[in-house]
Amino acid sequence: MAGRFFRTEPRRRARAYVRGLLAPLAGKNGWTLAEVAGDATPDGMQRLLNSATWDADGVRDDLRDYVVEHLGEAGGVLIVDETGFLKKGTKSAGVQRQHSGTAGRVEKCQLGDFCAYATSRGRTLIDRELYLPKSWTGDRERCRAAAVPDEVEFATKATLAADMFGRALDAGVPAGVSWQVCKPWVGQDRPQ
Known part of the structure; x- marks a missing residue:
C-alpha cells in the first residue's frame, strides 16, 4: 500500500495510525494514537486524516x-x-x-x-x-x-x-x- 501515499511522511504516519488501531488501547482517539506513535500532539494524525494526499x-x-x-x-x-x-x-x-x-x-x-x-x-x-x-x-x-x-x-x-x-x-x-x-x-x- 505504500505506493498509495505520495510522500514519505503520510506513509509513515499511516503505518503508525494502523499500528495504533491494532494496539491494545482502552480508548482510541487522536491523542492516544499519537501517543502510541511517539508524538506529543495529535496534529500529525489529524493532518493524515484531514489534509494529506493519498x-x-x-x-x-x-x-x-x-x-x-x-x-x-x-x-x-x-x-x-x-x-x-x-x-x-x-x-x-x-x-x-x-x-x-x-x-x-x-x-x-x-x-x-x-x-x-x-x-x-x-x-x-x-x-x-x-x-x-x-x-x-x-x-x-x-x-x-x-x-x-x-x-x-x-x-x-x-x-x-x-x-x-x-x-x-x-x-x-x-x-x-x-x-x-x-x-x-x-x-x-x-x-x-
Missing part, C-alpha cells in the same frame, strides 16, 4: 486483494453492516440527527456502511461508504466545506450496500451465492 480507494482495493489472497475461499460471505458514529458538532460530513443503531435511538451522528468478508479462514472489513443524507447532498456549500466532492450524490443505504457488493464481486472476491445485510433498515432507506 489514494484512499486504492488502499481499500489493495487491502481487499490482500484479504482475498490470504482468506479467500469459494464459500466466503459478504456482510454489510451499518454503524453510527456519535458526533457533537455539525461540520463532519453527513452529521445530523438520525437513527443510530450504535446508540439505539435518534442522535446527532454520522452513519457508515461497512462490507466485511468472512470465510472459515478468518474475517475482516474490505470496504466502506459514508451515508450522506439528502440534507447534505442537497447543500453543495455545506458539502464543499466538509470536503465532499461535487460529484457525490444522494444514495440510499441499500444502494451503498449494492455498490460495495458490486465492487467486491467485480474484483473477483470469491463468495457463495448468499450474502447478508445486518441490522434493520430504517426510514426511507428500507429496501423494497
Whole structure:
C-alpha cells in the first residue's frame, strides 16, 4: 500500500495510525494514537486524516486483494453492516440527527456502511461508504466545506450496500451465492 501515499511522511504516519488501531488501547482517539506513535500532539494524525494526499480507494482495493489472497475461499460471505458514529458538532460530513443503531435511538451522528468478508479462514472489513443524507447532498456549500466532492450524490443505504457488493464481486472476491445485510433498515432507506 505504500505506493498509495505520495510522500514519505503520510506513509509513515499511516503505518503508525494502523499500528495504533491494532494496539491494545482502552480508548482510541487522536491523542492516544499519537501517543502510541511517539508524538506529543495529535496534529500529525489529524493532518493524515484531514489534509494529506493519498489514494484512499486504492488502499481499500489493495487491502481487499490482500484479504482475498490470504482468506479467500469459494464459500466466503459478504456482510454489510451499518454503524453510527456519535458526533457533537455539525461540520463532519453527513452529521445530523438520525437513527443510530450504535446508540439505539435518534442522535446527532454520522452513519457508515461497512462490507466485511468472512470465510472459515478468518474475517475482516474490505470496504466502506459514508451515508450522506439528502440534507447534505442537497447543500453543495455545506458539502464543499466538509470536503465532499461535487460529484457525490444522494444514495440510499441499500444502494451503498449494492455498490460495495458490486465492487467486491467485480474484483473477483470469491463468495457463495448468499450474502447478508445486518441490522434493520430504517426510514426511507428500507429496501423494497
